Amino acid sequence: MNPMPLVALVGNPNAGKSALFNALTGARQKVGNYPGVTVERHSGRMALNDGRPIELVDLPGTYSLEPSSPDEQVTRDVLIGTQEGERVPEAMVVVVDATNLDNHLRFVLQLKKLGRPMVLTLNMIDMAERDGLKIDLDVIARELGIPVVSTVAVRKRGIDALKDALAGILAGPRPAAPVSLDADITHFQREARRIAHLAIVEQPRARAFTRGIDRAALHPVAGPMILLTILFVMFQAVYAWSEAPMGWIEGFQGWLGDDAAANLPGGFFRSLLIEGIINGVGSVVVFLPQILILFFFILILEASGYMVRAAFLMDRMMAGVGLSGRAFIPLLSSFACAIPGIMATRSIDDPKERLTTILIAPLMTCSARLPVYAVIIGAFIPARDVGPGIGLQGLVLLGLYLFGIVSAVVAALVFRRTATQGAASGFLMELPRYQLPRLRDLALGLWHRAYVFLRRAGTIIMAVTITLWLLTSYPVAPGGVKQSEYSVAGRIASGLEVVLRPIGFNHEMSLAVIPAMAAREVAVSALQTVYAIDASDEDARAEALGSQLARRWSLPTALAFLMWFVFAPQCLSTIAVVRRETNGWRWPVFMLVYLFGLAYLAAGATFWLATALGL
């Protein structure tokens, strides 16, 4: 028996529920999972003003108790007490957006019908005041018969009053009657409007700020241009801003390698450390700045409220391929990484549309492909301008991004007529007010991403790199035979090469593709390792990967390698997350087959075409 009372935090999306959760629990939070569903359970400990501890669970935001997504299902099941693995909450803290009272009150009325003790908190009361909205809390409390407080969660205002009210209802009587679920939305809606009408003392002019921005951001001509400009600046910044920090990381890595070479005795460990770890892992870590810049933009677009506007602008185009504007948000996130992108598809109600979005998300050029693209483009595409301010290298990179997008469009069209056939889904979304993203949330988000990336580099990528280094180093080849062909890894690669030779792949590429199954960026460190091991002396070993590739590969081969990575689903984490999100192996296997098939065909076609053209 757990002595700590469980209190549920409930509210509409965009009501500032998570901010309130953070304000109440501070750092004492736990993220888990509800059994059987892919919904995260956020809980935390808070103390009432007299010090009594409470467990607070932050339920997924919902507009009603009739679920239309797995998240909303959990909220309902916890509240009516049927959620597996969750205690029945003793009380509820219901959060509503003070600026949106009439609509959010409907949900409050529905929750009240459950018969559990509850406190209502009008959050973002400062926004309401700024808008010129005056609300009489006493009227709402009287009409609803429950305590009502106001808070500004992001500034921790009103938290003590909320805790007092919570202590009050926890001390009160428990309901004897079983909870009842009333689904008559219309009835609640009218009652909500009546109460809101009584409680709102002063009506504001509608949010002038958001309306003003939207007049430009959603303008039929200016809107798409603004969106394109933002996307253009975003992808430019990934390169322009990352140059200096990437230089620092490379410098540090070089210093580390030189230092190790100078101070360690030659032999197995020195080779392992320098070739396997410092250069192998380093060749991946160097892309951290680019990944963070990309996420920086995505996080700002999401937190500011612009992402939903982008969905609005893109909806009609997405409808053309059987999707909706909602799918645009996960797909844009997939440019940073398909994993958060695929998880973001949970907000798509239509199951067929969601599945289609999951299947095409890996075609969005994720940041893990950047290392591969950057190395190959750097080595084979001359750095010259084809127009004022337009570099050929950047143009090729843009081409690869566009090719991924076009392929995704075609794939979606085909799937919506075959594998994920179904009625056209609709588009119905709230456009929240614009908000200035908070620096702290942004920093936390970026820190989280950096941590995930570095952990990956330090675990999976390091392990794969070391294994590969060992497998390519042994057994030691006799004189005159290439180490990369004589070794264990070399022999495995020779087997794969039979399949990949027709599409222009050489032995080293076949070797690099295998460990890249764990994560695409490993292809770069793998090539680095292979060429370092084959190198005859220290000078050749120090030669940059780019110049080695330029010397050894033909242009058609390099282009085929680029095309391969546009499609190849080489990321274990993505496959795992698709399995989790689709509850089985059927769709991840489908995805592997179709993407590897396309990768093979596209790489082959590119190689043959380039060879025929005499490139």
Place this chain on the structure above:
Amino acid sequence: MSLCQLPLRTRARITSVDWDGLAQHEARRLRELGFDEGVSIELLHHGPMGRDPIACRVGRMTIALRRAQAAAISVEPDPQQ
């Protein structure tokens, strides 16, 4: 007239909604987002292609929806405005 035909930035009132003509989940979502007979509404934006989707203010929320759903919503311009 239907919500689709309402001129931009004109206050209006919802006179009726053809709930049965909408898919069940669409009807429920529309209700949840505040669409109902008698509610004041204002059309704010058209999408860039084919003027689809549309964005309108309902109560104090701004909602984006497609013309296909908006066609089920009948409105009349509010004479008080």
